Amino acid sequence: MIDENDWYGPDAATFGDRLAAAREAAGMEPEALARRLGVQLKTLQGWEDDVSEPRANRLQMLAGLLGVPMVWLITGEGDGVSAPDETETQISPDLDETLLELRALRGEMRSAGERLGRLEKKLRKMLKEGPER
Numbered sequence: 001m002i003d004e005n006d007w008y009g010p011d012a013a014t015f016g017d018r019l020a021a022a023r024e025a026a027g028m029e030p031e032a033l034a035r036r037l038g039v040q041l042k043t044l045q046g047w048e049d050d051v052s053e054p055r056a057n058r059l060q061m062l063a064g065l066l067g068v069p070m071v072w073l074i075t076g077e078g079d080g081v082s083a084p085d086e087t088e089t090q091i092s093p094d095l096d097e098t099l100l101e102l103r104a105l106r107g108e109m110r111s112a113g114e115r116l117g118r119l120e121k122k123l124r125k126m127l128k129e130g131p132e133r
Helices: 015-025 030-037 041-048 056-066 070-075 093-129
Strands: none
Touching: 015 041, 015 056, 015 070, 030 041, 030 056, 056 070
């Protein structure tokens, strides 16, 4: 189950979600961050949209520029940025409920994906060993 207060934890957010949140918390526009990293804006947007991922050297630069631990940026574990200020963003209870449901579903899908991976590994091992005699 997802902790409703852990907006950017491993089961609630993606790398792109955490990157965008850290950039916003640092008060940096996407263009400014891309320029400081020496990458094109579309590259940064690809990272924030979870279309691609940065290489290790860029991850280290991102963490330093945004003032967040690299581990948090990658996994969501540990201290990162705070959850969005709910007084700043007033949304209806229905919309809030829908957002929480989406976050829960994302966690379930991630868990199902991990289970699928374990089953595939087990099947490959069984196929490699051949039929029991």
